[in-house]
Amino acid sequence: xxxxxxxxxxxxxxxxxxxxxxxxxxxxxxxxxxxxxxxxxxxxxxxxxxxxxxxxxxxxxxxxxxxxxxxxxxxxxxxxxxxxxxxxxxxxxxxxxxxxxxxxxxxxxxxxxxxxxxxxxxxxxxxxxxxxxxxxxxxxxxxxxxxxxxxxxxxxxxxxxxxxxxxxxxxxxxxxxxxxxxxxxxxxxxxxxxxxxxxxxxxxxxxxxxxxxxxxxxxxxxxxxxxxxxxxxxxxxxxxxxxxxxxxxxxxxxxxxxxxxxxxxxxxxxxxxxxxxxxxxxxxxxxxxxxxxxxxxxxxxxxxxxxxxxxxxxxxxxxxxxxxxxxxxxxxxxxxxxxxxxxxxxxxxxxxxxxxxxx
Numbered sequence: 001x002x003x004x005x006x007x008x009x010x011x012x013x014x015x016x017x018x019x020x021x022x023x024x025x026x027x028x029x030x031x032x033x034x035x036x037x038x039x040x041x042x043x044x045x046x047x048x049x050x051x052x053x054x055x056x057x058x059x060x061x062x063x064x065x066x067x068x069x070x071x072x073x074x075x076x077x078x079x080x081x082x083x084x085x086x087x088x089x090x091x092x093x094x095x096x097x098x099x100x101x102x103x104x105x106x107x108x109x110x111x112x113x114x115x116x117x118x119x120x121x122x123x124x125x126x127x128x129x130x131x132x133x134x135x136x137x138x139x140x141x142x143x144x145x146x147x148x149x150x151x152x153x154x155x156x157x158x159x160x161x162x163x164x165x166x167x168x169x170x171x172x173x174x175x176x177x178x179x180x181x182x183x184x185x186x187x188x189x190x191x192x193x194x195x196x197x198x199x200x201x202x203x204x205x206x207x208x209x210x211x212x213x214x215x216x217x218x219x220x221x222x223x224x225x226x227x228x229x230x231x232x233x234x235x236x237x238x239x240x241x242x243x244x245x246x247x248x249x250x251x252x253x254x255x256x257x258x259x260x261x262x263x264x265x266x267x268x269x270x271x272x273x274x275x276x277x278x279x280x281x282x283x284x285x286x287x288x289x290x291x292x293x294x295x296x297x298x299x300x301x302x303x304x305x306x307x308x309x310x311x312x313x314x315x316x317x318x319x320x321x322x323x324x325x326x327x328x329x330x331x332x333x334x335x336x337x338x339x340x341x342x343x344x345x346x347x348x349x350x351x352x353x354x355x356x357x358x359x
Contacts, residue, residue, distance in 0.1 A: 010087075010097070017088055024068075024092040026350050033060050035130055036123055043117035044110060057102050061093050062110045063123075065102060068092070070339045071347065073322030076104035115331050120338035124232065127342060131228060131349065138250050139225035141257035141281070143310035144264060146241040147318075149337055151187045151215035151325040186330040188238035189214050213237055216325055216333045218317075220341060221248040222310050224255070228348055229313060232341045234334040245269050249276065257281050259307040281306070317344055 018025055040059040047056075068089055069079040083089050083101050095101065102110075114120060132138075160170040164185050173180045192211045219233040219241060230250045242264040249258065258273055262283040273280045283300045286292045292300075317323040323340045325333045 014087060014091060022088050022091075023347075023350065024088050026354075027346060028092060030350055030353050031127075031346060032130065033064060035126055036060065036063055039119060039122050039126060040114075043119035043122075044113040054100075057100075057106065057110075061095075062102060062107070064093055065107055066111060066114075066339060067343055067346070069107070070336075070343045071321050073324060075326065076107045079107055080104045111335060112332075115335040118331075120335050120342070121232075124338060124342050124345075127345060128230065131345065132252075134349075136226050136228060136349070136352065138223040138228075138230050138253040139255065140253075141224045141255040141259065141306075142221045142230065142250055142253050143224055143227075143307055144219075144221045144245060144248050144258060144260040145307070145310040145314070146217050146219040146244070146263075147314040148190065148192070148213045148237050149216050149218050149318075149323055149325055149333075150213065151184060151333070153214050154184050154187075156183075182328065184328050186236060187215050187325075187333070188236035190237040216330070216337065217241070218314070218337045218341070219244045219248055220310075220313065221250055222313055223250070223253055224257075224259070224306065224309070226348070226352060227309055227312065228345050229341045232338065234330065234337045236330065242266055242269060246272055249278070251276070259303055259310075261307065262286075283307075313344060316347070317341075 037060055040063055044059060044062075065079065065083065068074075068083070069076070072079075072082070074082065080101065080103050083093065083095075090096070090099075114123075156164070156170070160173075163170040165188075169180070169185070173183065190213050192213055194209045194211075215237050217235045217237050217239055219235065220229045221231045222229050230253075231248045233244055233247050235244065240263075245260070245264050256277060256279045258278050259281040260283070262285045265282045265285055269282070270280055281303050283303055284296050317340050321340060321343065323337070325336050327333060327336055
């Protein structure tokens with residue numbers, strides 16, 4: 001019968017995990033998480049403990065729990081389970097085997113406090129300053145795009161959908177507080193169309209496929225050089241992406257070019273870029289019911305080779321991080337998606353640092 005594991009057995013196992021490559025260990029070595037403490041303490045004030053009670057968990061520890069949750073797309077309950085279960089997670093959080101672990105309710109309460117304080121944007125900006133201080137300036141122009149982040153679909157009647165769309169609470173919901181709390185009233189439906197392609201006989205269908213989507217929209221801009229997210233905004237899925245170009249432009253980028261797809265092409269946006277002394281690399285739209293001019297098609301293709309890199313950010317968030325909005329309401333979705341943008345930048349920084357390390 002195997003004996004009880006001792007301290008040296010635990011240290012040996014952690015050493016072996018380090019030798020195999022622990023990304024969380026690299027994250028801790030590269031990022032100074034104490035940078036976030038003042039903002040976290042401002043956003044999540046602690047109650048007076050003069051009457052005693054269990055000591056609250058450290059602010060930075062709780063923030064790191066949210067980082068683990070975000071990059072693995074976990075519920076609060078599963079996050080608690082994995083913090084208890086995984087040695088690498090305990091080491092990342094600075095917890096020993098005998099230390100108390102924040103439960104699901106504590107995780108939810110901390111995240112809610114950040115949401116009420118609107119702290120995610122400020123935390124994102126703090127880390128962006130750390131990136132710039134490390135030499136990762138916004139360079140070579142900026143890439144702007146948006147993507148739909150799915151949320152659980154709602155079971156609603158046609159009348160209820162219309163009321164929600166008009167900004168009203170559907171009839172009967174107000175009398176059922178429990179039901180009202182569980183109903184998503186700020187996410188929206190939208191339809192994504194594939195590009196129609198001509199048939200062999202020259203005819204063309206209206207669309208190839210129309211895909212209905214429900215949720216929110218993650219708008220962001222990234223710098224071309226380092227492919228780090230620099231500005232972000234969260235809206236419902238039905239919002240017009242082109243209307244948010246101005247809020248996404250980074251005035252500190254060292255180059256003037258701005259790449260975006262044709263959804264951002266409008267006279268208003270072209271005037272906006274010109275007024276800010278920026279150069280438009282936005283795709284031109286295809287003329288209605290006419291073939292795309294060959295010259296325009298070639299220009300769009302050249303732009304696509306640059307603009308497509310912003311799609312890698314969304315692929316990282318959706319495929320590897322499993323980004324999905326489980327919460328209710330725009331404010332919570334903003335926290336969820338904002339954390340995903342922040343965690344993406346952290347993971348990207350680890351990758352960038354590995355490229356310059358000797359050996």
